[in-house]
Amino acid sequence: SHELTQPPSVSVSPGQTASITCSGDKLGSQFASWYQQKPGQSPVLVIYQDVKRPSGIPERFSGSNSGNTATLTVSGTQAMDEADYYCQAWDRTTVVFGGGTKLTVL
Amino acid sequence: EVLLVESGGGLVQPGGSLRLSCAASGFTFRTYWMNWVRQAPGKGLEWVANINQEGSEKYYVDSAKGRFTISRDNAKNSLYLQVNGLRAEDTAVYYCARDAGAASGPFDIWGQGTVVTVSS
Numbered sequence: 001s002h003e004l005t006q007p008p009s010v011s012v013s014p015g016q017t018a019s020i021t022c023s024g025d026k027l028g029s030q031f032a033s034w035y036q037q038k039p040g041q042s043p044v045l046v047i048y049q050d051v052k053r054p055s056g057i058p059e060r061f062s063g064s065n066s067g068n069t070a071t072l073t074v075s076g077t078q079a080m081d082e083a084d085y086y087c088q089a090w091d092r093t094t095v096v097f098g099g100g101t102k103l104t105v106l
Numbered sequence: 107e108v109l110l111v112e113s114g115g116g117l118v119q120p121g122g123s124l125r126l127s128c129a130a131s132g133f134t135f136r137t138y139w140m141n142w143v144r145q146a147p148g149k150g151l152e153w154v155a156n157i158n159q160e161g162s163e164k165y166y167v168d169s170a171k172g173r174f175t176i177s178r179d180n181a182k183n184s185l186y187l188q189v190n191g192l193r194a195e196d197t198a199v200y201y202c203a204r205d206a207g208a209a210s211g212p213f214d215i216w217g218q219g220t221v222v223t224v225s226s
Contacts, residue, residue, distance in 0.1 A: 033212035035151070042201060042219060043143075043151065048212035086151050090210035093165045095141065095153040 002091030004098035022087030032070035108132035115220030128185040128202030136180035139205035144198035
């Protein structure tokens with residue numbers, strides 16, 4: 001079955017740019033989505049169809065997807081962006097999530 | 107307001123059963139694929155199952171096949187997950203989520219989750 005691989009953790013200083021990768025076989029040939037989850041809360045969709053932001057999601061969140069890697073970029077990272085982030089894609093009849101990346105804003 | 111509210115979780119012994127429910131409001135429930143996603147304590151998200159608008163197509167993660175059954179009642183705007191033969195590794199928060207696509211995501215609306223604990 002399809003697997004999506006994310007780094008367990010990424011650290012960034014406030015105001016800097018954080019990039020979180022998601023790797024999977026031919027991932028660039030399908031749409032990737034990204035979810036933010038803060039402790040004790042339900043996940044929130046932050047990027048869908050590789051690059052689109054739902055209404056209410058700040059412009060500092062952006063995405064890309066090419067080859068075998070999708071990337072979530074957080075520009076001008078703020079303390080409130082500290083959370084777990086999960087990528088998600090689809091493999092024929094099943095939905096797959098990456099293992100998650102903890103973004104720490106130092 | 108678009109809302110999903112799960113219920114039905116609890117403490118159950120290994121081998122036991124539960125029926126999880128998800129009540130939808132604020133949108134036309136019958137026009138969306140719906141999903142169950144779970145999260146074990148301290149772990150990541152795991153997709154469990156989904157169901158199409160009419161209830162005629164259902165897909166499951168391998169670990170749920172034969173033990174879990176997803177269903178829906180569009181007249182009641184409700185999604186269900188019957189979980190049988192529960193194991194310790196099924197302990198998790200179970201979320202229902204709306205699929206804004208067509209079986210492939212994204213999941214644009216999530217419930218608050220219901221906790222299932224499998225323990226003797």
